[in-house]
Amino acid sequence: MTESRSRPTRADAVRLDQSDPLAGERKHFALPSGVIYLDGNSLGALPRSVPDAVGETLRQWGEDLISGWWDDGWWAAPERVGDRIGGLLGAAPGQTVVGDSTSVQLFNALTAAARLRDGRRTVLVDREGFPTDRYLAASVGRLLGLTVREVPMAGLAEEIRATGDDLAVVAASAVDYRSGELHDLAAFTEAAHDAGAVVLWDVCHAAGALPLAFDALGVDFAVGCGYKFLSGGPGAPAFLYVNARHHERFDQPLTGWHGHAEPFAATAGYRPAAGIAQARIGTPPILSLLALEAALDVFDHVDLAAVRAKSLSLTDFFIACADARLSGLGFEVVTPREHRRRGSQVTLRHPDAEAIMTALAGRGVLGDVRPPNLLRFGFNGLYVSHVDAFDAVAAIEEVS
Ligand SMILES: Cc1ncc(COP(=O)(O)O)c(C=O)c1O
Numbered sequence: 149m150t151e152s153r154s155r156p157t158r159a160d161a162v163r164l165d166q167s168d169p170l171a172g173e174r175k176h177f178a179l180p181s182g183v184i185y186l187d188g189n190s191l192g193a194l195p196r197s198v199p200d201a202v203g204e205t206l207r208q209w210g211e212d213l214i215s216g217w218w219d220d221g222w223w224a225a226p227e228r229v230g231d232r233i234g235g236l237l238g239a240a241p242g243q244t245v246v247g248d249s250t251s252v253q254l255f256n257a258l259t260a261a262a263r264l265r266d267g268r269r270t271v272l273v274d275r276e277g278f279p280t281d282r283y284l285a286a287s288v289g290r291l292l293g294l295t296v297r298e299v300p301m302a303g304l305a306e307e308i309r310a311t312g313d314d315l316a317v318v319a320a321s322a323v324d325y326r327s328g329e330l331h332d333l334a335a336f337t338e339a340a341h342d343a344g345a346v347v348l349w350d351v352c353h354a355a356g357a358l359p360l361a362f363d364a365l366g367v368d369f370a371v372g373c374g375y376k377f378l379s380g381g382p383g384a385p386a387f388l389y390v391n392a393r394h395h396e397r398f399d400q401p402l403t404g405w406h407g408h409a410e411p412f413a414a415t416a417g418y419r420p421a422a423g424i425a426q427a428r429i430g431t432p433p434i435l436s437l438l439a440l441e442a443a444l445d446v447f448d449h450v451d452l453a454a455v456r457a458k459s460l461s462l463t464d465f466f467i468a469c470a471d472a473r474l475s476g477l478g479f480e481v482v483t484p485r486e487h488r489r490r491g492s493q494v495t496l497r498h499p500d501a502e503a504i505m506t507a508l509a510g511r512g513v514l515g516d517v518r519p520p521n522l523l524r525f526g527f528n529g530l531y532v533s534h535v536d537a538f539d540a541v542a543a544i545e546e547v548s
């Protein structure tokens with residue numbers, strides 16, 4: 149939006165906010181006054197719909213006791229909330245389930261993905277991915293006797309072609325958690341399929357921030373967390389997407405009773421439920437799951453395309469402010485400038501990143517640092533404004 153090279157002013161920010169179609173969404177979040185919250189890519193802000201929903205769940209627990217599982221819809225919640233998240237992923241109902249952490253879902257999905265390509269021995273993993281993804285891939289490799297190779301995203305397409313018919317799985321993050329770079333899901337998914345492999349996307353930093361099109365792209369598996377752009381709260385359960393074409397042969401390692409065809413029949417052996425219900429594991433964290441469900445209410449009246457447009461406008465504006473005010477102070481904008489390569493955060497590199505972020509926190513500007521020298525600023529278009537972006541850069545200039 150702000151293509152001009154001239155130094156942006158606070159009046160520019162005010163004008164952009166005045167014409168922002170999502171400006172009214174901020175009132176749905178309980179943000180403390182005096183805080184500019186640019187860390188929603190780590191932990192989303194508290195939606196005002198959540199406290200009442202948690203209170204209602206506590207009431208159900210207190211009054212309905214065990215019958216809450218059926219009478220209050222707790223048992224069906226993993227698939228019900230999964231379908232609501234699926235709507236944000238471009239996934240038709242019946243392919244997304246919620247429960248457990250992203251790490252657990254990654255382990256389950258990666259193992260199930262490799263089992264779908266039995267006989268192929270190589271797994272390629274995004275080298276710039278979040279540590280948990282790489283740690284788990286290495287462990288799955290040891291468990292199944294697979295070769296796991298960490299590959300930079302820049303060389304991934306070539307590596308996929310070179311590995312050819314030994315390639316079982318490609319596992320990568322849609323958005324780089326450090327740089328904020330958005331990768332080309334369509335191109336990598338197609339390349340993996342051309343090699344006969346399946347793809348597993350970690351969309352922790354994309355879900356709820358930008359439109360995704362899993363079904364249209366033919367994505368095989370995806371996982372993502374509930375606590376970043378979905379604002380489900382600390383420890384919110386993660387989701388798993390399994391494309392319906394894999395449900396027949398899906399074979400997960402964590403065969404817990406919630407994924408059983410007859411969970412209360414206590415049969416001697418494990419028999420998976422039909423459809424996505426087979427991807428359930430054990431008893432889900434109902435309080436967190438229903439908090440996440442309430443947090444999703446905001447997406448009922450908001451179009452993700454508008455959230456994406458707002459995010460790009462905010463990050464454009466932040467980058468323009470940074471170019472104008474910070475480039476002489478040792479900062480470098482790490483995040484790609486092309487819209488198609490940018491997620492919903494801006495990362496700045498500076499040798500004194502830690503000290504600068506500490507000073508910013510003292511002024512109520514909250515982002516985070518990833519070692520050794522990256523300052524991350526996340527932009528959730530539902531509650532961050534252009535004035536926030538302007539004031540944050542002004543604060544960075546002051547403390548640097
Ligand atoms: C890309 C990515 N994957 C996974 C995780 C975390 O996994 P978990 O929810 O299991 O802590 C994070 C952040 O915490 C992340 O940024």
Ligand SMILES: Nc1c(O)cccc1C(=O)C[C@H](N)C(=O)O
Binds near residue numbers: 189191278
């Ligand atoms: N998952 C986190 C946690 O349990 C504690 C503090 C921060 C986080 C994060 O979300 C880190 C995050 N995945 C990142 O992008 O670095």
